[in-house]
Amino acid sequence: xxxxVQSGAEVKKPGASVRLSCKASGxxxxxxxxxxxxxxxxxxxxxxxxxxxxxxxxQYSEKLQGRVTISRDASATTAYMALSSLTSEDTGVYFCARxxxxxxxxxxxxxxxxxVSS
Amino acid sequence: EIxxxxxxxxxxxxxxESVTLSCRASQTITRGWFAWYQQKPGQAPRLVIFGASNRxxxxxxxxxxxGSGTDFTLSISGLEPExxxxxxxxxxxSTAITFGQGTRLEIK
Numbered sequence: 001x002x003x004x005v006q007s008g009a010e011v012k013k014p015g016a017s018v019r020l021s022c023k024a025s026g027x028x029x030x031x032x033x034x035x036x037x038x039x040x041x042x043x044x045x046x047x048x049x050x051x052x053x054x055x056x057x058x059q060y061s062e063k064l065q066g067r068v069t070i071s072r073d074a075s076a077t078t079a080y081m082a083l084s085s086l087t088s089e090d091t092g093v094y095f096c097a098r099x100x101x102x103x104x105x106x107x108x109x110x111x112x113x114x115x116v117s118s
Numbered sequence: 119e120i121x122x123x124x125x126x127x128x129x130x131x132x133x134x135e136s137v138t139l140s141c142r143a144s145q146t147i148t149r150g151w152f153a154w155y156q157q158k159p160g161q162a163p164r165l166v167i168f169g170a171s172n173r174x175x176x177x178x179x180x181x182x183x184x185g186s187g188t189d190f191t192l193s194i195s196g197l198e199p200e201x202x203x204x205x206x207x208x209x210x211x212s213t214a215i216t217f218g219q220g221t222r223l224e225i226k
Contacts, residue, residue, distance in 0.1 A: 035215070045155075045163065045206055047215040059213055062119075095162055102169060104153035104210050108162035 002026040004034075004096050004109035011115045017084040020112050022096030024077045030054030033099045034079040036070060039111075040092040050099065051079055086116045120145045120209050124218035130226040136195040139221045141207035143188045151211035154183055154192045157220075158203045166205070167192060199225070 007021040022034060036048040049060035051070045058070050064083070072079045079096060094112045097105035121144040131137055139154075152170040155163035165174040167183035170190060180195045194201055202225050207218040 037217075044219045045208075045217040047217065050215075061214065097162075099210070100168075102151060103172070103174075104151075104165055104168045104208060105155070105163070106165050106168075106174065108164075111162055 002098065002107045004098060004107055006094075006096060006109040006112045009113040009115070011117065012086050014087055014116055014118055016086050016116075017082060018086060018114055019080055019082040020094055020096075020114070022079045022081070022109050024053075024079070024098070027098070029074060029077040033101075034070075034072070035097050035099050035105060036068075036079075036081045037095045037097060037105075038092050039095070040089070043092075048081065048094075053077075053079075083114075086114075088116050090114065091116045119214040120147070120212050120216050122207050122209060122216055122218035124205075124207055124221045126221060127219070128222045128224060130224050131197055132226045133197050133199055135197050137193070137197065137223065139192045139205055139207075139223075141185075141190045141192075141218050143190070143209060145212075146187050147190075147209050147211050149211050150186060151209065152183075152185075152190050153208045153210060155206045155208060156201075156203045157206065163206060194223075197223075 003025045005023045030053045033050045033052045035050040051058045069082045096109040098107040100106045123142045150170045154167040157163040171183045182193045184191045204220045
């Protein structure tokens with residue numbers, strides 16, 4: 001069965017960087033894109049960017065451009081999301097999700113809590 | 119970017135009632151690449167409707183999606199206790215994917 005398993009919770013200081021992972025299994029990794037979506041406490045969902053599993057092509061949110069980097073290790077069927085220059089406003093839960101081109105996000109990871117605090 | 123505005127922000131209803139949630143886009147969604155997600159506390163969102171009107175696996179036929187262009191709806195007929203959650207709309211047509219701010223469906 002399709003699974004996306006994310007890395008564990010992180011606590012970072014302001015100005016630091018964080019790198020999260022999303023291990024995919026149960027499907028052909030190269031045939032889909034992996035997207036990253038975050039949720040600030042008590043707020044809605046914010047799309048951050050995506051990577052195509054096969055080609056490694058990426059696209060980022062304009063708001064986060066320059067601070068976010070999405071990569072993948074196709075041999076390990078794992079996607080990564082790195083976010084730099086962290087502030088308290090980056091505190092939240094970060095999700096990875098598989099996108100089926102015409103059908104949105106059909107599978108999601110369990111989420112990773114990132115806390116930015118001095 | 120395409121801004122999605124959901125209404126209302128919160129709805130208080132009783133089990134058994136029916137409801138229609140709305141989402142309006144700031145630009146026309148030409149290909150109908152539009153989805154609805156359900157999120158319960160402490161959980162990841164779940165895909166409910168994709169392609170504006172196609173029900174995702176695991177959701178019963180009391181859930182239905184409709185609309186086109188800039189106006190989309192999610193209808194739930196005969197609310198069950200497990201349906202009370204936050205619902206988000208999403209457009210995945212443009213390069214910059216966007217979500218609505220969510221509608222909270224709570225038990226009266």
